[in-house]
Amino acid sequence: MIIASMIVKTEKEKAEDIALQLKRIPNLSTHGVYKEDNIIVVMEAEKEEELVNMSRYIMNEFDWVLGIYPTFVASENELDEIKHN
Amino acid sequence: MSISRRDFLKASALTTAATIIGVESLVDNKIFAAALQEGIVWHKSVCRFCGVGCGVMLGVKDGKPLGIKGDKENTINAGLLCVKGFYLHKVITAKNRLLYPLIRKNGKLERASWDEALNLVAGKFKEILEKNGPDALAYYGSGQAETEESYLAGKLFRGFIGTNNVDGNPRLCMASAAGGYISTFGADEPIGTYDDIDYCDLFLLVGTNTAEAHPVIFDRLVNRKKKSPNCKIIIIDPRKTPTNKIADLHIMVKPGYDLAVLHAIARLLIKDGYADEQFIKDSVVFSNGKDPISYDDYKKFLEKYTPEYAAEQAEVQAEDIIKIAKMFGESPTAMSMWTMGVNQRTAGVFLNNLIHNIHLLTGKLGKPGCDSFSLTGQPNACGGVREGGTLTQLLPGHRSVGNEQHRKEVAAIWKIAPDKIQPKVGKHAVAMFEAAAKGEIKGLYVLCTNPAQSLPNLNKYIQGMKDAFLVVNESFFPTETAKIADVVFPVAFWGEKEGVYGCTERRSQYMAKALEPAGEAKWDGEVIIEIAKRMGYAEGFQYLKTPEDVWNEYLKFTAGKDMDLSGATYDRLKKLRGLRWPVPNTNHPGTWHRFTKEDPFFPKDKAGDKRMYFYAKPEGKAVIFARPNKGPEEPTSTEYPIALTTGRILEQWHTMTMTGQIPELLRANPNPYVEINPKDAQSWNIQNKDKVKVSTKRGSLVMNAKVIDRPRRGTVFIPWHWPESLTNILTNDAVDAVSKEPEYKVAACKIEKA
Numbered sequence: 001m002i003i004a005s006m007i008v009k010t011e012k013e014k015a016e017d018i019a020l021q022l023k024r025i026p027n028l029s030t031h032g033v034y035k036e037d038n039i040i041v042v043m044e045a046e047k048e049e050e051l052v053n054m055s056r057y058i059m060n061e062f063d064w065v066l067g068i069y070p071t072f073v074a075s076e077n078e079l080d081e082i083k084h085n
Numbered sequence: 086m087s088i089s090r091r092d093f094l095k096a097s098a099l100t101t102a103a104t105i106i107g108v109e110s111l112v113d114n115k116i117f118a119a120a121l122q123e124g125i126v127w128h129k130s131v132c133r134f135c136g137v138g139c140g141v142m143l144g145v146k147d148g149k150p151l152g153i154k155g156d157k158e159n160t161i162n163a164g165l166l167c168v169k170g171f172y173l174h175k176v177i178t179a180k181n182r183l184l185y186p187l188i189r190k191n192g193k194l195e196r197a198s199w200d201e202a203l204n205l206v207a208g209k210f211k212e213i214l215e216k217n218g219p220d221a222l223a224y225y226g227s228g229q230a231e232t233e234e235s236y237l238a239g240k241l242f243r244g245f246i247g248t249n250n251v252d253g254n255p256r257l258c259m260a261s262a263a264g265g266y267i268s269t270f271g272a273d274e275p276i277g278t279y280d281d282i283d284y285c286d287l288f289l290l291v292g293t294n295t296a297e298a299h300p301v302i303f304d305r306l307v308n309r310k311k312k313s314p315n316c317k318i319i320i321i322d323p324r325k326t327p328t329n330k331i332a333d334l335h336i337m338v339k340p341g342y343d344l345a346v347l348h349a350i351a352r353l354l355i356k357d358g359y360a361d362e363q364f365i366k367d368s369v370v371f372s373n374g375k376d377p378i379s380y381d382d383y384k385k386f387l388e389k390y391t392p393e394y395a396a397e398q399a400e401v402q403a404e405d406i407i408k409i410a411k412m413f414g415e416s417p418t419a420m421s422m423w424t425m426g427v428n429q430r431t432a433g434v435f436l437n438n439l440i441h442n443i444h445l446l447t448g449k450l451g452k453p454g455c456d457s458f459s460l461t462g463q464p465n466a467c468g469g470v471r472e473g474g475t476l477t478q479l480l481p482g483h484r485s486v487g488n489e490q491h492r493k494e495v496a497a498i499w500k501i502a503p504d505k506i507q508p509k510v511g512k513h514a515v516a517m518f519e520a521a522a523k524g525e526i527k528g529l530y531v532l533c534t535n536p537a538q539s540l541p542n543l544n545k546y547i548q549g550m551k552d553a554f555l556v557v558n559e560s561f562f563p564t565e566t567a568k569i570a571d572v573v574f575p576v577a578f579w580g581e582k583e584g585v586y587g588c589t590e591r592r593s594q595y596m597a598k599a600l601e602p603a604g605e606a607k608w609d610g611e612v613i614i615e616i617a618k619r620m621g622y623a624e625g626f627q628y629l630k631t632p633e634d635v636w637n638e639y640l641k642f643t644a645g646k647d648m649d650l651s652g653a654t655y656d657r658l659k660k661l662r663g664l665r666w667p668v669p670n671t672n673h674p675g676t677w678h679r680f681t682k683e684d685p686f687f688p689k690d691k692a693g694d695k696r697m698y699f700y701a702k703p704e705g706k707a708v709i710f711a712r713p714n715k716g717p718e719e720p721t722s723t724e725y726p727i728a729l730t731t732g733r734i735l736e737q738w739h740t741m742t743m744t745g746q747i748p749e750l751l752r753a754n755p756n757p758y759v760e761i762n763p764k765d766a767q768s769w770n771i772q773n774k775d776k777v778k779v780s781t782k783r784g785s786l787v788m789n790a791k792v793i794d795r796p797r798r799g800t801v802f803i804p805w806h807w808p809e810s811l812t813n814i815l816t817n818d819a820v821d822a823v824s825k826e827p828e829y830k831v832a833a834c835k836i837e838k839a
Contacts, residue, residue, distance in 0.1 A: 005102040
């Protein structure tokens with residue numbers, strides 16, 4: 001299982017709509033629209049290539065998406081539980 | 086409190102994205118981020134892929150590469166990375182890293198010691214030199230090598246072995262841009278920088294899929310368009326791409342027939358009163374390519390290029406050409422950008438000239454928001470190759486082989502006899518491999534590139550490479566070229582060595598060494614120095630102990646030149662996010678616009694009141710060229726009725742030597758394909774995913790059909806990345822008469838179901 005994040009850049013006036021639509025995609029969670037047109041998306045997936053596949057899918061399927069830039073990826077399996085107080 | 090690994094990672098993912106956008110952390114994530122980064126040392130560097138020059142930070146923990154993040158402090162990308170750059174750290178630890186030298190024995194590449202491999206290469210090169218002369222040897226380098234590496238190779242081959250058979254893969258991608266800049270403005274590389282994007286009101290994109298080939302530049306265009314509602318984007322390209330998402334107007338020209346369109350735009354700009362007559366009077370002369378002509382002569386030359394004529398040539402609408410001219414003319418600022426669709430043509434230099442023409446006619450140059458700006462394909466093609474002097478006609482510091490004074494200056498710094506550097510230009514890339522095929526070149530040193538996949542009309546050249554004594558510096562094995570080499574040296578990859586890259590906008594940036602080289606790999610520079618010593622040239626090389634020593638020697642070549650880097654010392658470059666030349670001293674901040682009062686070499690006495698003075702030209706005037714309307718070398722025919730064009734996709738880069746090592750990228754587009762317009766597919770009775778055979782005069786390939794509304798009708802597009810399906814078997818090796826760059830972008834083909 002991997003956890004990844006990306007910034008989805010959209011047309012300004014379409015950002016909220018696209019954020020809603022992205023929420024409907026399984027394994028994706030959106031975390032708001034920032035600075036008018038940047039949507040933060042976090043993805044959970046079985047395989048790491050899903051980040052690349054999802055980027056291409058969103059770019060191709062959503063007309064008003066203007067760019068997707070990955071920001072983070074890590075595997076859930078690499079470490080055990082982390083504790084902090 | 087305890088949290089699960091999953092929650093921790095989700096919080097970190099969120100924080101990282103928020104940080105890049107520049108918003109406050111969304112939750113109490115700083116703690117998570119700090120925990121994640123514990124023990125990681127971040128090293129400042131530059132992305133290893135395209136020519137944009139994005140700043141990256143390479144994270145290292147316990148001597149291992151742990152991750153990449155965009156460098157927020159780098160003004161080029163402000164922390165943003167495309168998907169290739171994002172996975173760059175994974176290339177370092179790829180399974181197929183080459184860890185020790187290989188020597189061909191009894192037809193097979195076998196493990197060898199460094200001494201054995203170095204002695205073999207030095208001995209064989211000396212033998213060839215003594216028996217066949219210096220021109221039986223050749224160096225073929227790369228726009229991905231560091232400047233220090235390219236410089237050392239050029240020094241060895243030109244100054245000590247004594248051949249100008251020194252060329253590199255930028256010949257295949259940007260030689261036409263260099264030829265265009267030099268012929269029009271007298272000096273190579275753009276006048277402006279990326280800063281102009283933030284002031285530009287009209288972008289003319291010609292033959293570039295910026296969204297996929299230069300994603301971070303695309304994002305800057307997106308941002309500009311959002312900030313400035315009047316900003317317009319025009320595309321001239323035979324294919325729809327993701328770049329179209331921001332286009333206001335796109336004309337899908339017939340591949341190879343766009344010169345008439347540029348002439349028609351120039352004609353309309355003059356006719357409709359958009360020409361900056363004062364600028365033309367002050368800073369422009371006219372030429373037909375052989376002789377000077379007058380402005381009136383140029384106007385007469387343009388008469389036939391009516392919008393209707395150009396539209397007929399390019400198979401577009403005349404009214405769209407009129408719209409483009411009007412938009413360009415009316416816009417207060419304008420930038421043109423282009424890549425391989427312009428350069429990889431037998432009329433590549435001409436087309437570069439014609440783009441420059443419309444900027445010169447309107448004076449849209451040398452001021453914020455205006456430039457005629459070539460986008461570069463490789464990270465150090467500008468720095469190491471065009472500036473470092475490793476194209477056959479060049480010497481370091483924008484000097485020319487054919488110039489006696491330049492040869493003397495180079496010889497003085499290298500402490501060699503002035504006549505050691507031959508006055509005659511050597512063999513350019515295609516001619517070099519042609520000479521190998523004929524047996525004229527017998528020893529070939531290939532550094533950081535993969536010609537056995539990247540040369541056009543490949544079948545013509547492979548045997549020659551096999552027959553020659555072929556030496557390859559490479560970090561990965563196998564590559565198509567390493568497979569047929571006689572000796573393969575394992576060399577340090579990005580992150581395992583320090584050095585300088587010079588990107589598209591004249592910016593030189595330092596890259597830190599963050600890791601020790603894998604296995605027995607060595608810095609390419611060390612390999613070159615060792616070969617030089619073993620060939621008997623120790624005096625020219627043994628004092629160069631570090632990359633910084635090499636850089637400091639190279640800086641001597643730039644002092645006082647238009648590309649002065651004297652102020653770009655290692656010390657300074659380590660602290661800054663690069664410097665844009667000319668930067669003549671260590672207090673100088675670098676230069677935004679060349680040939681203007683901002684330029685430290687602007688000759689105020691000669692320029693007087695002129696806004697721009699092109700001091701690399703005799704009268705300080707740039708040239709508007711009346712170039713002939715040249716079509717493609719291989720027009721479509723009855724036998725081959727379809728235009729074939731080739732190019733790149735977002736997730737892969739060039740011959741996949743690097744991106745092919747990243748499973749996440751590889752799996753995104755695992756199989757070769759040809760894009761076919763849906764209407765063409767219907768008429769050819771081809772369905773999506775059908776196996777089809779694509780043939781040109783030079784060969785055939787079988788691949789999947791991808792039926793998609795991207796290429797114009799009558800044109801198909803094939804990405805050229807996959808080594809198991811060598812697209813360049815199909816491409817044409819005809820070259821531009823001036824730049825010698827091959828016409829990868831246009832060939833005639835036929836398609837049938839396989």
